[in-house]
Amino acid sequence: MAERVSGPEIERLIQLLARLPGFGPRSARRAALHLIRKREDLLGPLADAMRTAQDKIVTCATCGNIDTCDPCTVCADQRRDHTTLIVVETVADLWALERAGALRAAYHVLGGTLSPLDGVGPKDLNLSTLIDRVARDQIREVILAVNATVDGQTTAHYITDLLAPLKVKTTRLAHGVPVGGELDYLDEGTLAAAMRSRTAF
Template sequence: MGERVSGPEIERLIQLLARLPGLGPRSARRAALHLIRKREELFAPLTEAMQVAREKIVTCSVCGNVDTLDPCTICRDERRDPATLVVVETVADLWALERAAALRACYHVLGGTLSPLDGVGPKDLNLASLAERVARGEIREVILAVNATVDGQTTAHYITDLLAHFNVKTTRLAHGVPVGGELDYLDEGTLAAAIRARTDF
C-alpha cells in the first residue's frame, strides 16, 4: 500500500473526480494535477460553473431533458415537429441525436430501460407520462430510439404494446452497417440486422 503523497483536500478532489464516468483513479489524479497547475484559469471558472449548474439546472417536466428552463429549450422550440416524438433511454441519448441534427422532432426521456434482473419495472420509467402525451392526439409518429440491447428491445416491445390502441405510428431506428464500416470488423448480430433491413440501391 503506497503512502499518501498529498493532503486530504487533494485526495478528496481525486476521489470525487474518480467517480465520474470514464475516469479511474489514475485519470482522476492527472485531472486533479492539471486543475491544480491551472488553478487560476480553470479552478475558479469551473467552481463557479458547477455552483450555477447545481442551483439552476432542472429536469424538464414535459420531456425529461435537463436544462435551466422548464419546459426545456427543445420543448419551447416552435420550429420542431410536434407530431413526431423520439423516445430515448437517457438524456445522453437525446444529446447524441441532437448532435446528429438528423430531424427536428420532440423527445421523451424514459430514464432507463426495463430490466427485470435489476428490478426495473414499468413504474420506474417515464412510461405513464409517455402514454399521456400520446393520448392527447397531436403525436402521429413515435420513434423508438433505444439501444440495440436485450433490455432496450424489451422496452421497445413494451412501448409498442402500450401505444397499440392509440392512432399513432410506431417506428424504430434502423440497425445495421454503420457509415464507414467494414464488414469484416462487424459482429454477426449487426450483419444479420443489416441483411434483414436491406433496401433498394
C-alpha cells in the first residue's frame, strides 16, 4: 500500500477534484498541484468564486436554468420570442444552444430524460411545469432539442403525446450530416437520419 505523501487537506482537495467530470486520480493530482503552485492567482480567487456561487446561484422557477436571479436572465429578456419554447435535457444543453446563437427564444430544462433502466420516470423530470407553461403562456411552437439517443427520443415522443391535446406546433432538431463533416467518417445512424431528413436544395 502506497504511503500518503501530503497532508489531509491536500488529499481532500485531490479527492474532490477527482469527482469532477473528465477528472481521474491523475488529472486531479495535476490540477491540485497547479492550483497550489498558483495559489495567489488561482486557488484563492477560485475558492472565493465557489463560495459566492454556493451562496448566490439559484434554479429558475420558470425554466430550470441556473443563474443568480429568479427568473433567470434568459426568462427576463423581453427581446426574446417567448411564444417559442426550446425544450432541452440539461442546463449544459441550454448554454450550448445559446453559444450557437441560432434562435432567441425561451427555454425549458427537463433535468434529464426518461430512462426506465435507471429508474427515471415522468415524475422525475420537469414535465408538469412544461405542460403548465405551454397552456398558460400561449406558446405557439415547442422545439424538442433533446439528444439523439434512445432515451432522448423516448422522452421526445412522450412529450409529443402530452402536448397533443394543447394543439401546439411541436418540432425537433434536424439530425444528420454536421457542417464540415465528411460522409466517409460518419456512422450509419447519422447517415440514415440525414437521408430521411433531406431537404430541397
